[in-house]
Amino acid sequence: xxxxxxxxxxxxxxxxxxxxxxxxxxxxxxxxxxxxxxxxxxxxxxxxxxxxxxxxxxxxxxxxxxxxxxxxxxxxxxxxxxxxxxxxxxxxxxxxxxxxxxxxxxxxxxxxxxxxxxxxxxxxxxxxxxxxxxxxxxxxxxxxxxxxxxxxxxxxxxxxxxxxxxxxxxxxxxxxxxxxxxxxxxxxxxxxxxxxxxxxxxxxxxxxxxxxxxxxxxxxxxxxxxxxxxxxxxxxxxxxxxxxxxxxxxxxxxxxxxxxxxxxxxxxxxxxxxxxxxxxxxxxxxxxxxxxxxxxxxxxxxxxxxxxxxxxxxxxxxxxxxxxxxxxxxxxxxxxxxxxxxxxxxxxxxxxxxxxxxxxxxxxxxxxxxxxxxxxxxxxxxxxxxxxxxxxxxxxxxxxxxxxxxxxxxxxxxxxxxxxxxxxxxxxxxxxxxxxxxxxxxxxxxxxxxxxxxxxxxxxxxxxxxxxxxxxxxxxxxxxxxxxxxxxxxxxxxxxxxxxxxxxxxxxxxxxxxxxxxxxxxxxxxxxxxxxxxxxxxxxxxxxxxxxxxxxxxxxxxxxxxxxxxxxxxxxxxxxxxxxxxxxxxxxxxxxxxxxxxxxxxxxxxxxxxxxxxxxxxxxxxxxxxxxxxxxxxx
Numbered sequence: 087x088x089x090x091x092x093x094x095x096x097x098x099x100x101x102x103x104x105x106x107x108x109x110x111x112x113x114x115x116x117x118x119x120x121x122x123x124x125x126x127x128x129x130x131x132x133x134x135x136x137x138x139x140x141x142x143x144x145x146x147x148x149x150x151x152x153x154x155x156x157x158x159x160x161x162x163x164x165x166x167x168x169x170x171x172x173x174x175x176x177x178x179x180x181x182x183x184x185x186x187x188x189x190x191x192x193x194x195x196x197x198x199x200x201x202x203x204x205x206x207x208x209x210x211x212x213x214x215x216x217x218x219x220x221x222x223x224x225x226x227x228x229x230x231x232x233x234x235x236x237x238x239x240x241x242x243x244x245x246x247x248x249x250x251x252x253x254x255x256x257x258x259x260x261x262x263x264x265x266x267x268x269x270x271x272x273x274x275x276x277x278x279x280x281x282x283x284x285x286x287x288x289x290x291x292x293x294x295x296x297x298x299x300x301x302x303x304x305x306x307x308x309x310x311x312x313x314x315x316x317x318x319x320x321x322x323x324x325x326x327x328x329x330x331x332x333x334x335x336x337x338x339x340x341x342x343x344x345x346x347x348x349x350x351x352x353x354x355x356x357x358x359x360x361x362x363x364x365x366x367x368x369x370x371x372x373x374x375x376x377x378x379x380x381x382x383x384x385x386x387x388x389x390x391x392x393x394x395x396x397x398x399x400x401x402x403x404x405x406x407x408x409x410x411x412x413x414x415x416x417x418x419x420x421x422x423x424x425x426x427x428x429x430x431x432x433x434x435x436x437x438x439x440x441x442x443x444x445x446x447x448x449x450x451x452x453x454x455x456x457x458x459x460x461x462x463x464x465x466x467x468x469x470x471x472x473x474x475x476x477x478x479x480x481x482x483x484x485x486x487x488x489x490x491x492x493x494x495x496x497x498x499x500x501x502x503x504x505x506x507x508x509x510x511x512x513x514x515x516x517x518x519x520x521x522x523x524x525x526x527x528x529x530x531x532x533x534x535x536x537x538x539x540x541x542x543x544x545x546x547x548x549x550x551x552x553x554x555x556x557x558x559x560x561x562x563x564x565x566x567x568x569x570x571x572x573x574x575x576x577x578x579x580x581x582x583x584x585x586x587x588x589x590x591x592x593x594x595x596x597x598x599x600x601x602x603x604x605x606x607x608x609x610x611x612x613x614x615x616x617x618x619x620x621x622x623x624x625x626x627x628x629x630x631x632x633x634x635x636x637x638x639x640x641x642x643x644x645x646x647x648x649x650x651x652x653x654x655x656x657x658x659x660x661x662x663x664x665x666x667x668x669x670x671x672x673x674x675x676x677x678x679x680x681x682x683x684x685x686x687x688x689x690x691x692x693x694x695x696x697x698x699x700x701x702x703x704x705x706x707x708x709x710x711x712x713x714x715x716x717x718x719x720x721x
Contacts, residue, residue, distance in 0.1 A: 120222065120229050120248055126470060127151075127236060127243040135247035137174070137221050137231040139208055140293055141275025144174040146233040150243040162234070167217050170233035171210070174219060179272060180354060188214045192263055199263040204253075210263040211251070220262070226253040271299050274344035274356035280416055281362040281401035281435045284337040288363070291330040292344045292356065300347050301326040308339040308360065337365040337399065360416070362401040368436035369393040369400035378443045379430070381412065381422040382450060382528065383473060383519075389418045389442060391432040400434040407431070412444045422446035424473045425519030425526035448474045448517040448528035456536045457499065460622065461507040464536045466515070467499045471528070474517040478527070482512040489514060508540035508565070510615035540612040542622040543569065548629035553600040553713060556629045559592035563610040563621065570620065571595070574605040576658075580623075585611075600713070601633035601658020601704045633659045633702040633713035641698055641721035644686070649696055649721045652684040656713060659702035665715070667697035695720050 125134050127148045135146040149165045163169055168186060175183050175194075185193040192199045192210060202209065211218045211230055218232035228251050236245045251260070274292040282288045294301055303326060306318040320340065323331055340363065344356040375390035391402055404414040411426035420430055425448045433439035449471040457467040466479065476496045480489040489512075493500055505511065512535055517528040543560040551557055558571065566588035572580040573595070586593045588611070598604065605628050610621040638654035651664060659680045665672040666687065678685045680702075690696060697720050702713045 120224055120227060120250055122246045122249050125245050125247065127245050134233075134245050135231060137219065139174070140178050140272045142178045142273055144170070144177050146170055146231065146247065148233065148236060148243075148245050150238075151236060152238055152243065166234045167232055170231075171217055171219060180352070186217065188212075188259075194265070197266055199265055202262050202264045205262040206264065208265075210265075212261050212263065213257060214259040221248075227251075228253060271346040271348045271352055271354045273354045274301065274346050276342055276344055276356050276359040278342065278359065278361060280360070280403045281364055283435055284363045284365045285334055287332040287334050288361075289330060289332045290342060290344075292346075294329045294346050298349055300324075301329070302345045302347070303331055303333075304343050304345070305333070305335070306341045306343070306358075308341050314341060314343070314358070335363045337363050362435075364401050364435050365399045367395060367398050367400075369398045369434035369438050370395060370436070372402065372432055372434050372438050372440045374430075374432055374440045374442050376442050378445070379420060380445045380447060381420055382447050383422040383424055384449050386419050386421040389414075389420055389430060389432070391418055391440065393434055393438075398434075400436055403433050403435070405431045405433070406444075412446050420444055424521070426521045426524075445526075447526055448519045450529040451477065451515045451517055451531035454513065454515055454531045454534045456534070459536065459538055461539050461541065462505050463501060463503045464505060464511060464538060465499065465501040466513060466534070466536070468515055468531065470498045471517040473519065474528075475520045475525075476518060478516050478518055480514050480516075480530070482533075494518075505538050507538050508612050508614055508619065509538050510617070511536050511538075535615070535617070537614050537617060537619040539619060540566070540610050540614075540621045543608045543610055543624040546606065546608055546624045546627040548604070548606055548627040550629050550631065551594070553632040553634050554598045555594060555596050556598060556604065556606075556631065557592065557594045558606055558608070558627065560608055560624060562588070562591040563612070565612055566610040567613050567618065568611045569593075570609045570611055572607045572609070572623070573598075575599060575602050577603070577605075580605075580607060598631050599657060600631050601656060601702070601711070603630045603704075603706045604628065630704060630706045630709070630711050631658075632711045633657065633704050635714040636662065636700045636702055636716035639698070639700055639716045639719045641696075641719040643696075643721040646688075647690055647693065648686050648688040649690065649698070650684070650686050651698060651700070651719075653700055653716065655681060655683050656702040658704045659713070660705045662700055662702050665699050665701075667718075672699065 127150050130149040131147050133145045134148050136143055147165065175181060181194055181196045183192050183194045191201060205220045205228060207220055207223060209220045211220055218230040220228055221231035222229035230249050236243055272293055276290060276292045278290045290303055303323045305320040306314040307320055309318060340361055341358045342361060343358050346354045371394045373392045379387060379389065381387050393400055404416055404418060406412050406414050407429040410423055411428040412420055412422055414420050414430050425446050428444050429441050430444050431439055431441045451471060452469045454468040456464060458465040476494055477498060478491055479493040479500050481492050483490045512533055514530045514533050516530045519526045541563050543563060546558060546560040549557040568588045569586050570582050571584040571593060573583045574580045584593055584595060605626045607623040607626050609623055611618050633656045636653050636656055640652050642650045644650060661680060662678045663674055664676040666675045675687055676685055697718050699718050700716045704711045
C-alpha cells in the first residue's frame, strides 16, 4: 500500500483525502440535526463528531490550539483533515489513499475516484484548503463530517460539527469525488434476529463489498470466555457469493461471524453476533417491571422483564421505537441518547410482549462555578451539555422565597450586572431540549453560592523605614473583617505576606529583603453570609529597600604599593562605591559594578597606611538607594 503523504504546507493547503463508495453506501438518517454545533476543545484527542459507515464508526478528534501551535496543525498526522479521512478509509476498506493535493483527484491503491456533480453520503468534499466527507444530504443542504476546522480566542479553542454547504451556492473551487472499488472488501456487518425458533430456517444477512467477492459464515457455540476456534465451531458455510444465507439449528446459544474475501485473497472479518434458538415451552406472557421510565441523556438504567411460565425456554428480544432517543440492549439496559420519548418493547419469540415508555431528559449541568466577580457583577460558567437547545439560569429570590428564572441561553456562561456590593446570591442551572414541539428539561445543577466583592481599600501609601522594613497605610473599609497584604518583589508575582485585623489601617512589614524593589497591594476581606469575600486589589504602592551593609571587607597592601580590596556580596546591589580617607575626609576613589566583589586601588600617593570603607547601592527607575557603609579597614 502506498503511504499517504502529509507534506508541510501553508494553512491554505490543508490536504487530505476522501471518501466513500456508492454501491454500498448506508444513508444517514435525515432526522439528524443539521444545525452547526459549537464545541470547546479542552483536551488532546477530544471527540467532537463521529460517523458510522458500512457498520464502522470513525471519530473526529481535536487538540486545543493557539497562536503558538496553530500553523503546525495543518499537517498534523493525527488531528488534521487528512488524518480523519485517512483513518476513515483505512477503517472501512483497509486501503490507502494518496495524491491528495488541491485541485487533484484522489487516488487509491485499490479502486479509483471520479468527480461527480451530485454528491451522495460517503463522497469526498474538497476545496483548495480543506477536505471532508459527505455525512448527510437534506435537499440542497450537504452536512459535512470533518476534522480540524477550529478557531481560537482568549477564552480557548473551538470547533463546529454538522457544518453545512448549499449545493445551489457552492464556491467555485468545491468538488465532490466518488469512490469505485476494484476487488474491494468491507468489514461485514451481520443483521439477523436475536432469537428464533428451533428447526425453523434462520436467515443471516451482511454487508459484503464488490460483487465478485465471496463470504464465509461461521457459527460457534457460545462460551463465556469470548474466544472461538475450531473446537467451538458448529457449522461453516463457505464461498457464498451473495450477502445472505439461511440455516436450521437445534435449540441453543450461538455466535455468528462472517468473513469477506476478495478475489485477490484479502479478507475482512465481522464482529461476533450473539443469537439464541429456543424451543418449547414458549412464553405465554411477558411483564416488564415498570410501565414508564425516566433516564438522563448519556446515562443508562436496566429494565427487568419476566416471562411465564417459569420453565419457558423462550428468550426475550428488545427494541426501541426511536433509537435516536433511547437504545436498549439485549439485557434490557436502556440508554438515553437525546431528549424525547420512546417506547421500549420486550418481546418473546412466541410473540407475547410488554412495553414501557421512556422519557429521556437532557443531561444535568455540572461544575457550575463563578468565573469572575466584582462589586456589582457575577459571571457564571458551567460545563457544556451535549445535544441540548440551551440552558436556563435561576436565581434565588429572597422576597418570593423561591428560585426564579432569569435567563434562557444557548451558551454555557452568563454574567449578571447591577448587583449589590458585598452580597450573597444563589444560582442553579438546568439544560433544556426542544424536540417535536415539546420542551424537555434536565435536572437542576447543585446550588452555587456566589458573592460580589466589597469596596477596595484606597490611598495605599508605602514608607521606607530601613533596609528591611516598610510601613503601609490605607483608608479602611467599613465592616472589613481583615485586610490581606500582598507584595511583589522585583517584578515577581504578588503573594500574600500579611493579614491584619479589619480595625487596623496600617502595618509595618519587617524582615523584607534588602536591596529589593517592592510593589504592594491590599485587599479588604469581609464576611458575607458566613463566607470570607475578598475585594479587588487597591492601587499599588511602591518602595525599594536599601541594600544591606557591606561586610567581610579585607584590605591587603601589595608590593607595588597598591591595595587589594575584597568583600562579601550584598543582595540587590547594582554597584559598590569605595571610599578612602584623605586629609581627614573620605573621598570616593572607585566604583565597582556587581557582581564583582573585589578591586585594586593603585597610584596611591602616600607610602603609609590607608583607610577604606565601602557601600552598595541599588538602581530603580533612575534612583539610587544606598546601603550603610562597611566598617573601616586599613592597609
